Amino acid sequence: MADPAAIAIRNLTKIFPVPFRKEKVTAVEDLSLEVQPGQIYGLLGPNGSGKSTTMKVVLGLVSPTSGSTEIFGRSSLHVESREAVGFLPENPYFYKFLTGSETLHFFGRLCGLSGPRLAARSRELLALVGLETAANRRVGSYSKGMLQRIGLAQALIQDPRLLVLDEPTAGVDPAGSREIRDLLLQFKQRGITVLLCSHLLGQVQEVCDRIGILHQGRLVSEGPLESLVSVEDQTECLLRNASPELLRSIQAQAAAAGAEVIQIRKPQTTLERHFLKVTHGVSRDASTQPSPQHADVHAP
Amino acid sequence: MPTSTPLDPSVPVRHRWFSPARLLAIASNTLLELVRQKVFYFLLLFALLSIGSSLLVVQFTFQQQFQVLKDVSLGAMSIFSWLLAVLATAQLLPRDLEDRTLYTILAKPVPRFEYLLGKLGGVLLLLALSLALMSALFAGVLAWREQTQLALIQAATPPEDLEAAVQALRASTFTPSLGLAILTIFLRAAICASLTLLISSFATSSIFTVIVSVIAYIIGHIQPVARDYWLHSLPAGQGVSPLVQVFLGFVALFFPDFQLFNLVDEAAAGNTIPFPLFAQTSALGLGYAMVYTFLAYLFFSQKEL
Amino acid sequence: MRARLLAPVLLLGFGFAKLAPESLLTRVRQSANLHTAPVQISLRQNLSQMGFLAALSGFRAVVADLLWIQAHTAWENTDWGRMKLLLDTVTALQPRAVVFWDGAAWHMAWNASVSALENPAQPRLALRVKAQREFFRLGEDFLLRGIQNNPGRQELYNRLGMLYRDKFEDHARASDAFAACAALPNAPSYARRFAAYELSRVPGREAEAYQTLKKLFLEGEKNWLPTLFNRIRFLEEKLNVRPDERLRIPEGR
Ligand SMILES: Nc1ncnc2c1ncn2[C@@H]1O[C@H](COP(=O)(O)OP(=O)(O)O)[C@@H](O)[C@H]1O
Ligand SMILES: [Mg+2]
Numbered sequence: 049m050a051d052p053a054a055i056a057i058r059n060l061t062k063i064f065p066v067p068f069r070k071e072k073v074t075a076v077e078d079l080s081l082e083v084q085p086g087q088i089y090g091l092l093g094p095n096g097s098g099k100s101t102t103m104k105v106v107l108g109l110v111s112p113t114s115g116s117t118e119i120f121g122r123s124s125l126h127v128e129s130r131e132a133v134g135f136l137p138e139n140p141y142f143y144k145f146l147t148g149s150e151t152l153h154f155f156g157r158l159c160g161l162s163g164p165r166l167a168a169r170s171r172e173l174l175a176l177v178g179l180e181t182a183a184n185r186r187v188g189s190y191s192k193g194m195l196q197r198i199g200l201a202q203a204l205i206q207d208p209r210l211l212v213l214d215e216p217t218a219g220v221d222p223a224g225s226r227e228i229r230d231l232l233l234q235f236k237q238r239g240i241t242v243l244l245c246s247h248l249l250g251q252v253q254e255v256c257d258r259i260g261i262l263h264q265g266r267l268v269s270e271g272p273l274e275s276l277v278s279v280e281d282q283t284e285c286l287l288r289n290a291s292p293e294l295l296r297s298i299q300a301q302a303a304a305a306g307a308e309v310i311q312i313r314k315p316q317t318t319l320e321r322h323f324l325k326v327t328h329g330v331s332r333d334a335s336t337q338p339s340p341q342h343a344d345v346h347a348p
Numbered sequence: 349m350p351t352s353t354p355l356d357p358s359v360p361v362r363h364r365w366f367s368p369a370r371l372l373a374i375a376s377n378t379l380l381e382l383v384r385q386k387v388f389y390f391l392l393l394f395a396l397l398s399i400g401s402s403l404l405v406v407q408f409t410f411q412q413q414f415q416v417l418k419d420v421s422l423g424a425m426s427i428f429s430w431l432l433a434v435l436a437t438a439q440l441l442p443r444d445l446e447d448r449t450l451y452t453i454l455a456k457p458v459p460r461f462e463y464l465l466g467k468l469g470g471v472l473l474l475l476a477l478s479l480a481l482m483s484a485l486f487a488g489v490l491a492w493r494e495q496t497q498l499a500l501i502q503a504a505t506p507p508e509d510l511e512a513a514v515q516a517l518r519a520s521t522f523t524p525s526l527g528l529a530i531l532t533i534f535l536r537a538a539i540c541a542s543l544t545l546l547i548s549s550f551a552t553s554s555i556f557t558v559i560v561s562v563i564a565y566i567i568g569h570i571q572p573v574a575r576d577y578w579l580h581s582l583p584a585g586q587g588v589s590p591l592v593q594v595f596l597g598f599v600a601l602f603f604p605d606f607q608l609f610n611l612v613d614e615a616a617a618g619n620t621i622p623f624p625l626f627a628q629t630s631a632l633g634l635g636y637a638m639v640y641t642f643l644a645y646l647f648f649s650q651k652e653l
Numbered sequence: 654m655r656a657r658l659l660a661p662v663l664l665l666g667f668g669f670a671k672l673a674p675e676s677l678l679t680r681v682r683q684s685a686n687l688h689t690a691p692v693q694i695s696l697r698q699n700l701s702q703m704g705f706l707a708a709l710s711g712f713r714a715v716v717a718d719l720l721w722i723q724a725h726t727a728w729e730n731t732d733w734g735r736m737k738l739l740l741d742t743v744t745a746l747q748p749r750a751v752v753f754w755d756g757a758a759w760h761m762a763w764n765a766s767v768s769a770l771e772n773p774a775q776p777r778l779a780l781r782v783k784a785q786r787e788f789f790r791l792g793e794d795f796l797l798r799g800i801q802n803n804p805g806r807q808e809l810y811n812r813l814g815m816l817y818r819d820k821f822e823d824h825a826r827a828s829d830a831f832a833a834c835a836a837l838p839n840a841p842s843y844a845r846r847f848a849a850y851e852l853s854r855v856p857g858r859e860a861e862a863y864q865t866l867k868k869l870f871l872e873g874e875k876n877w878l879p880t881l882f883n884r885i886r887f888l889e890e891k892l893n894v895r896p897d898e899r900l901r902i903p904e905g906r
Contacts, residue, residue, distance in 0.1 A: 107451075107454075109454055110653060111650075111652065127365070127457050130455060130456060135452065139448070140452065142452070143447075146377075146380075157369060158370050158373055158457075159456055160367065162369065405722065409752070409756070411755070416718045423712050511842070512842060512843055515839075550657070601668030605678075608678050608682075613713075617750040617751060625681055625687065628681070632674050636671075643663060650656050
């Protein structure tokens with residue numbers, strides 16, 4: 049028997065009754081998808097398209113109207129399906145009266161950890177998300193980005209095989225959201241499966257292997273990232289130190305071969321990179337790889 | 349950036365359907381939340397009432413002084429523990445829901461009944477702790493007044509009457525029934541807490557929860573009258589309109605008899621509470637609390653978060 | 654099944670199941686006399702709305718205390734009528750608190766009665782004496798009602814004995830009251846002696862009294878008190894007990 053999917057959603061429909069009203073809200077309609085182990089799966093969609101609802105059903109927080117969901121082959125209706133999953137809800141908020149470290153201890157105890165093992169684990173995670181210095185501050189005084197990071201640490205406390213992250217970078221500044229992106233890539237390296245939803249398409253594109261797009265509760269597009277975004281009849285070619293003569297000769301060759309050069313231009317660095325560079329320049333990628341002088345050649 | 353070392357993967361994930369450690373984690377966290385909300389300031393008020401009342405009545409005989417001291421202290425214990433039970437419980441679920449901390453907790457392998465029991469357990473711990481502290485304060489004041497009176501009696505009583513006078517003094521201060529009465533205060537508060545939990549499991553606001561819980565408490569005190577009337581006038585009818593009849597039945601069936609948990613007046617008056625009576629009362633109280641908690645679970649288990 | 658539907662059904666089932674234990678426990682408490690009677694509706698007239706509500710929801714002890722303090726103020730102002738009214742309310746609210754029955758009786762029979770006898774507004778002695786006896790009777794009434802509510806408490810019998818002895822000077826009833834007191838738990842050791850002393854003052858019951866006193870005497874030194882010797886000597890004279898049969902009272906006592 050093959051390994052079960054990390055998440056399997058089969059014909060999920062969720063209808064919310066609206067109190068004191070006749071009409072109902074269909075949040076998710078006949079949704080089927082699978083997330084394979086090791087993948088980073090991006091669930092996209094406009095606000096109100098049913099992303100959070102889908103995640104809540106997967107985690108057993110909301111019951112499906114019809115259909116079923118499973119985590120590593122265990123039904124979401126059973127508590128044990130939550131043994132191997134970490135969840136970061138949308139706009140997470142934790143007990144204000146606990147410090148960061150106490151928060152991790154609390155969630156660790158919920159997962160059956162205790163003693164020195166838990167203490168070590170929570171120190172490690174605080175370091176991982178960069179909250180060592182704030183470990184003994186009350187969570188009530190944390191900024192949005194710090195809340196998101198303690199939320200991530202909390203989700204990781206029992207070293208789950210699957211992470212479910214609802215808008216992990218919402219309200220986080222670009223440096224912070226870059227750090228979260230790096231963490232996600234690191235998790236992927238360690239074989240942790242991630243289901244993530246976001247409306248920052250650029251970011252999703254950077255990390256996700258597979259994408260599903262929800263619209264009004266229905267899955268309207270699904271597949272591996274490349275197959276969804278590549279323009280099949282075009283080819284991109286980046287050059288460094290290309291002389292104008294070389295470019296002219298390429299254009300000539302292309303014309304001779306019957307292809308069309310659509311555009312030659314200097315590549316744009318992303319606004320995000322530029323922002324990071326001028327604010328503090330901490331972005332590792334931007335500082336270690338100086339932007340090459342290169343040109344974009346689009347050929348048919 | 350340090351990488352986290354994974355926990356030992358060779359240990360298979362084995363889910364336990366009930367774990368005392370998880371329950372304790374939730375209960376102690378709830379207690380911590382309440383303690384950090386500085387609820388214990390009410391103890392100052394209690395001390396003020398207890399000491400104040402005993403100084404207010406120094407012109408009375410010592411029996412009357414102790415009666416007033418006990419009435420006020422035990423009455424304040426009843427009211428404070430009830431208020432704590434209702435107000436602390438009413439905000440438990442709404443607060444966790446509003447802050448979405450409930451999502452993070454229930455997304456962990458925590459069964460919903462464990463979460464609910466843990467929350468209730470936290471309130472019960474708070475109640476036990478505050479009743480213990482109030483009892484200690486009360487006992488301190490009572491012992492202090494007893495010593496004061498003892499000195500007065502020893503100075504003013506002829507030797508042949510001294511023994512009887514001291515005996516009378518001792519009889520009007522500490523009795524074992526006082527302890528049993530305080531336990532019934534805890535029991536009643538525990539029932540109120542579980543009742544409030546039940547209400548908050550389906551209520552949409554904590555104000556609603558508090559109001560309904562207070563009304564239930566008041567009705568619970570006239571329940572025995574309604575029950576007696578309903579049970580014993582039912583066959584004869586006795587000219588009671590059917591509407592009143594239905595109302596009495598409703599009160600008798602749907603509300604607990606809170607009068608049964610009022611052993612405080614007896615203990616304050618120096619009467620002995622027989623232990624079997626206390627045990628039976630406790631059993632009934634436990635029954636109420638368990639049924640209300642179970643019903644709360646019934647609602648909570650189906651709650652959409 | 655939906656909780657909305659199931660819960661009321663379960664609650665109703667539990668409602669029926671709990672009726673029997675509730676009634677049983679109420680009966681147990683009634684028979685153990687550990688049941689505060691529900692506040693009578695007529696009380697409503699005596700209490701402000703707040704007090705009534707508080708009384709209803711189990712906090713009537715504190716209301717009773719406050720009224721008791723008010724009664725004390727009324728006493729200091731020698732406002733006996735108001736005081737009687739307040740004392741009636743206090744004892745109705747807290748029928749199980751013997752100190753209030755006891756205190757109420759004390760105020761009536763010991764304080765108000767003296768004040769009535771010395772009332773400067775009433776020149777006729779006969780009427781003042783009549784008023785005094787009326788307050789004795791009110792005191793007695795409080796004690797008897799208190800005993801009805803608390804038959805097991807020696808304190809009220811003790812006070813009743815004192816009332817009959819010191820105020821009514823009815824030694825037969827005083828003796829009965831002290832004897833009843835002595836028979837109850839936690840009674841002071843003097844209650845039996847007092848019962849015997851009072852009996853020795855009842856004409857026609859001297860022989861009976863002498864036997865009781867003799868028994869007390871023979872129990873040992875703990876009862877050897879001057880009054881006991883006095884009453885024994887008195888009865889031995891009165892009953893003409895032969896010198897050799899008389900009790901040997903230690904010298905100097
Ligand atoms: N508890 C609820 N009760 C009623 N309607 C809800 C509830 N939760 C979500 N919805 C509705 O379901 C739809 C999908 O919501 P959601 O899953 O939060 O969308 P997204 O996360 O994609 O923004 C929305 O129209 C929302 O109003
Ligand atoms: Mg959402």
